[in-house]
Amino acid sequence: MRCTWTLDAGETIYQANDAGLAWRVRNGVIRLDTMNAEKEPCFASLAIAGDILGCETMLFGTYTFNALALTQCQLTPWPEGEGALSGESLLASLAISQKRAADLVALRGGQAVGRVISLIQMLTDKTGQLVLPARQDIADITDLRSETISRIIKGLERSGVLATTRINGVHLTRGYVVDFGSQKS
Amino acid sequence: MRCTWTLDAGETIYQANDAGLAWRVRNGVIRLDTMNAEKEPCFASLAIAGDILGCETMLFGTYTFNALALTQCQLTPWPEGEGALSGESLLASLAISQKRAADLVALRGGQAVGRVISLIQMLTDKTGQLVLPARQDIADITDLRSETISRIIKGLERSGVLATTRINGVHLTRGYVVDFGSQKS
DNA sequence: CGCATTTTTGATACACGTCAATCTCCGTGG
DNA sequence: CCACGGAGATTGACGTGTATCAAAAATGCG
Numbered sequence: 001m002r003c004t005w006t007l008d009a010g011e012t013i014y015q016a017n018d019a020g021l022a023w024r025v026r027n028g029v030i031r032l033d034t035m036n037a038e039k040e041p042c043f044a045s046l047a048i049a050g051d052i053l054g055c056e057t058m059l060f061g062t063y064t065f066n067a068l069a070l071t072q073c074q075l076t077p078w079p080e081g082e083g084a085l086s087g088e089s090l091l092a093s094l095a096i097s098q099k100r101a102a103d104l105v106a107l108r109g110g111q112a113v114g115r116v117i118s119l120i121q122m123l124t125d126k127t128g129q130l131v132l133p134a135r136q137d138i139a140d141i142t143d144l145r146s147e148t149i150s151r152i153i154k155g156l157e158r159s160g161v162l163a164t165t166r167i168n169g170v171h172l173t174r175g176y177v178v179d180f181g182s183q184k185s
Numbered sequence: 186m187r188c189t190w191t192l193d194a195g196e197t198i199y200q201a202n203d204a205g206l207a208w209r210v211r212n213g214v215i216r217l218d219t220m221n222a223e224k225e226p227c228f229a230s231l232a233i234a235g236d237i238l239g240c241e242t243m244l245f246g247t248y249t250f251n252a253l254a255l256t257q258c259q260l261t262p263w264p265e266g267e268g269a270l271s272g273e274s275l276l277a278s279l280a281i282s283q284k285r286a287a288d289l290v291a292l293r294g295g296q297a298v299g300r301v302i303s304l305i306q307m308l309t310d311k312t313g314q315l316v317l318p319a320r321q322d323i324a325d326i327t328d329l330r331s332e333t334i335s336r337i338i339k340g341l342e343r344s345g346v347l348a349t350t351r352i353n354g355v356h357l358t359r360g361y362v363v364d365f366g367s368q369k370s
Numbered sequence: 371c372g373c374a375t376t377t378t379t380g381a382t383a384c385a386c387g388t389c390a391a392t393c394t395c396c397g398t399g400g
Numbered sequence: 401c402c403a404c405g406g407a408g409a410t411t412g413a414c415g416t417g418t419a420t421c422a423a424a425a426a427t428g429c430g
Binding site: 032034042043044045052055056058059060064065086087088090091092093094095097098099100101102104105106108109110143 | 217219227228229230237240241243244245249250271272273275276277278279280282283284285286287289290291293294295328
Binding site: 320321332334336339 | 377
């Protein structure tokens with residue numbers, strides 16, 4: 001028996017300075033934002049399956065970021081079960097977090113096409129399928145413009161690297177395994 | 186009594202897949218690299234005072250990244266003292282790590298001048314002083330080119346935002362507090 | 371001093387940003 | 401069932417911030 005919360009794309013999960021629980025992401029894509037100097041929310045980080053969300057509440061009592069679901073996603077309370085907050089599990093979360101940070105950095109370096117492809121690979125599941133976030137969200141994550149994202153994704157679709165189908169009103173995208181090295185020239 | 190290791194700029198602290206300890210950064214700037222598909226080291230993350238370095242060895246036995254000192258820096262073994270590996274301290278490290286990830290992301294978005302200024306602010310200590318890493322390292326961190334970094338830093342120096350002096354062969358840069366908002370136009 | 375490395379500077383090219391005009395998708399109400 | 405409207409996606413034309421390439425100047429070091 002386990003309690004699982006399901007959220008739809010576009011739903012706010014929590015806001016900075018709110019009190020609440022920590023979560024483990026089971027499914028879906030979540031963006032974290034901070035308020036910049038101009039009080040506008042600006043992209044800060046990404047959480048995907050396996051990540052711990054909002055663990056800072058256990059220390060500070062409140063969340064540091066705004067969390068927004070970019071696709072439908074599922075969360076379970078964290079830590080899981082009795083006495084599960086072992087040093088071991090925290091250490092694992094710390095290692096994952098540092099790895100995720102490195103991945104995020106890679107999403108914001110190099111040429112535009114490469115960044116988008118890296119993000120797509122990051123979001124693709126074992127079956128080779130993914131649900132793409134909105135163009136604007138992809139743009140915020142990669143520090144590009146939504147027009148640029150649109151051009152790149154249309155290009156990938158036209159070249160057969162991506163194929164999109166719609167199921168129950170949700171766009172499912174299938175990324176074919178491709179030698180992305182050839183995209184460089 | 187505490188054991189402190191001091192490393193000079195340019196020294197390798199450890200390499201990916203090596204075995205070793207975890208450290209806390211007391212001082213200085215350290216870059217972490219991963220090997221990309223072409224087996225070239227590429228910038229993955231940054232560690233500065235307060236950060237935990239290489240904690241993944243406690244889990245996997247080996248380091249995940251290459252660590253290179255960008256300025257002179259000081260490290261102490263981590264966890265500190267007997268029984269210091271509490272859930273509390275790990276949780277704090279996790280929260281710091283996630284905050285650092287968000288800062289790194291910010292260093293790679295927006296216009297070039299703003300990124301460099303953000304990095305300078307991140308590296309500035311309480312006295313308003315900092316030691317700048319090499320142009321090429323700043324370029325790798327911000328995903329710009331060393332020529333661009335050179336132009337920007339020269340520009341900041343000429344406009345009086347930064348002043349550089351040399352002490353014992355080390356370039357100390359003093360960053361004056363400035364309304365960086367005015368840099369935008 | 372002499373050499374290797376890093377930094378600086380200039381001229382030019384291009385990848386992506388910007389702006390504006392459709393187009394597509396969907397929900398709503400007549 | 402279709403007209404309407406709003407939001408996101410697409411496309412085109414044009415501008416610009418950095419990259420790129422090349423060469424000189426500064427710095428560090430044996």
